[in-house]
Amino acid sequence: VVYSRGSKEIKESILNKLDNNFSKLHREGRIHIHDLEAYGLTYNCLTPNILQGFPFEEFSNYSDFKKLIEIFNYCKHIVVGLGNEQSGGIAFANFDEQVEKIYKKLIIAQNEINLKFLTELIDSFLKWINDARDRCGQVQYYVSLNLGLATGDLARYITSSVLKSFMDSKYIRPNIIFKIKDGINRSTIDRNFDLLQLAMKCTCKKMIPTYFLGDSNHNLKIDPFEIALMGCRSRVYQNEHGKDTTIGKVNVVYNSINLPRIALEINREHSNLSKAKKIALYNEKWMEIADSVKDLLFDRYYKICKLEADDFPCNSEHNLMIIDINKVKSLEDVFKNGTLSIGFIGLSETIELLTGEKFYANEENHQIAINLIKMMRETIDEYRREFNMNFSLLGTSGEFISGRFPSEDQKYFSHPLIDKGFYTNSFHVDVDSSLNPFEKLKFEGPFHKFCNGGCISYVEFQSAPLNNFEAIMELIEHAIKMDINYLGFNFPMDVCLDCDNVGTFDICDQCGGNNIQRIRRVSGYLEDAAFFTPGKKAEVSHRKPNVII
Structure with missing residues (x-):
């Protein structure tokens, strides 16, 4: 409780000190500044x-x-x-x-x-x-x-x-x-x-x-x-300043953009536009927000670079980074080798809002979705060239923001896609799509090569x-044929805390007990479902298996 209250107060204090444009974007739920309590104090x-x-x-x-x-x-x-x-x-x-x-x-x-x-x-x-x-x-x-x-x-x-x-x-x-x-x-x-x-x-x-x-x-x-x-x-590999490697490198900072919010605003303000014009307008609006996010990443990055080696005692003692932080004039010589990531969630909802159908409903919509993520990557690659920095595109897991973004959007809009209580992880198909596994990987595969931040x-x-x-x-x-970068397999895992039986059940089929721990994967890690955020609880309740019929 003490940690949570203290963290909340620190976050609010930091938002009050930031440029008003940055704070407003975060407060209104257009973007999310991750690990806000650590802003300017450390890397990710x-x-x-x-x-x-x-x-x-x-x-x-x-x-x-x-x-x-x-x-x-x-x-x-x-x-x-x-x-x-x-x-x-x-x-x-x-x-x-x-x-x-x-x-x-x-x-x-x-x-x-x-x-x-x-x-x-x-x-x-x-x-x-x-x-x-x-x-x-x-x-x-x-x-x-x-x-x-x-x-x-x-x-x-x-x-x-x-x-x-x-x-x-x-x-x-x-x-x-x-x-x-x-x-x-x-x-x-x-x-x-x-x-x-x-x-x-x-x-x-x-x-x-x-x-x-x-x-x-x-x-x-x-x-x-x-x-x-x-x-x-998270994937930290490409380097504008030296060897392409992950070893010894940091993801310095990252922020995520609320993709559905842009589509909701376009639908409200430009409802009569054709699908093609809505998509063109979407690209423009995303680039405007991305430009602010890029500036926000720089603000945080330069604050971190002003710190001293003594602020990182473990790194200082054990020489864990790509360059020894004790042997540089400025920590920027170290952190410039790391990544600055722009993330996103809710591609599925976004395409449905813009076109009226899921992106996996037909080939046209699938291509629209691919082009949208391709545009994002091209914009971020332009940042790399212009600023000689390791910007990357991240398909955000969104453990917290999957619920926070629709909660914020609900203050301004009314739509069934908001009412379900969560937005879909990165570029994933809907968790209740019921697509078979091969179809799911076919639809998601083309996005992987664009998300060089993970x-x-x-x-x-x-x-x-x-x-x-x-x-x-x-x-x-x-998955390899579909050009997938990173692959995982999920299923419900229930553990009887009375007899250690593992399976999928409400009542233990071995001892009849109901003292059940429900283990599910969110944001890459296995967790006890009892401690999920509201957004992730909503997502898990909607999940349907990818089965072959």
């Missing part, structure tokens, strides 16, 4: 380079057991430190490879006793991520482990241990992203295909891992070891597809 999220500052010499004389313990103590220390000096998530880019490199450099023997202890420590690390509430004194850490590519015996053992520990536990965190790449794990002849099979088995039971698809057309030229994703979908597509199952690896593999292959 980081994929730390944990090898760069690892204290190898300090640990070199320890026993093997002590060395192993300190590897994971170090990882915890990094998570705690970053979790309290930034506003967003923490991703390990290649957890399997990174732990393997540390293990070998510390010259730890690869014997049965040490490997068994390594497995136990991995499980303890996962348990700690689920249990820790050190962030702001009450909040869990948003941690993502990217893995699946490293082919060394030890790295493969690490990947297997992570997946088995997660699969056989009650854990719902961390997020695990399994990277798929032909020649490494995609084909039956690939060295790590067995790990992909294990990952799919885990997904069938727990919804995690999700999958980065390195063989999708727009990802083909990317070194998969150099890219990592946040579980929420995006994901989900397939919704009616229940856990236990042991149905063939269906998961078939959908992964189809």
Whole structure:
């Protein structure tokens, strides 16, 4: 309560100090300034380079057991430190490879006793991520482990241990992203295909891992070891100032635009316009708002750049960023390598408001939707060229704004699309579309290449597809053909807190109890549905599975 009240007062104070144009856009629900309480105080999220500052010499004389313990103590220390000096998530880019490199450099023997202890420590690390509430004194850490590519015996053992520990536990965190790449794990002849099979088995039971698809057309030229994703979908890769990589780079700031609001205003003020003229006007109005959002991102970015290395003690101590923050004259030399993202939600509602039909109702509307997102990306690419900064387009997950935006719009408009209580995630088809999985991925696929700041597509199952690896593999292959960047699978997961039975039920079919915890995925992370925001509760209540008829 204290944190919530304090955060609310800080947000209001910041809005009062901002340029009135920026504050008005946020207050009226035309845009959302994410992590407002951290405005000018810190960046959003980081994929730390944990090898760069690892204290190898300090640990070199320890026993093997002590060395192993300190590897994971170090990882915890990094998570705690970053979790309290930034506003967003923490991703390990290649957890399997990174732990393997540390293990070998510390010259730890690869014997049965040490490997068994390594497995136990991995499980303890996962348990700690689920249990820790050190962030702001009450909040869990948003941690993502990217893995699946490293082919060394030890790295493969690490990947297997992570997946088995997660699969056989009650854990719902961390997020695990399994990277798929032909020649490494995609084909039956690939060295790590067995790990992909294990990952799919885990997904069938727990919804995690999700999958980065390195063989999708727009990802083909990317070194998969150099890219990592946040579980929420954020993607930080392209760099106007140096190497294209995710490792050591931050998403500095991001804001999201309320797409349906623009369409609602056009319909009210220009109801007699033809469809083509409405769309042209929509493009103009979006560009006007995007221009203000760009200026707002710059305002926040330059405030952060005026901070000192001492304001980021974990980064300062452990050299986690792409450039050592202790060795630069200005933090801008570091943060300019990060991204400034412009996000969006509600494409589905927007197209329906402008045309009268869903964007997946016919090919014409689908092309209208594609052109709209293409226009957004082209505008943002123009910002990149003009300002030599890493602007990106983000398909926002919208955990909070999915409900906030329609709530604000309801003050000015009346429409059934508002009344349902939520706007659809990024460019996704409606959650109650009932499209089969192949159709859903076909309609969403063309948007992925434009969202270089991150995006994901989900397939919704009616229940856990236990042991149905063939269906998961078939959908992964189809998603690659559809040029999907990042893919996840959702299904209801109910847990009986009396007997630990897992399934889909209101009354436990094993003990008859009704003490049920409902786990659902929102915004990339598995959560207890009891703590969802109103918008996400409304969305979950509308969800229908993507089934093949």
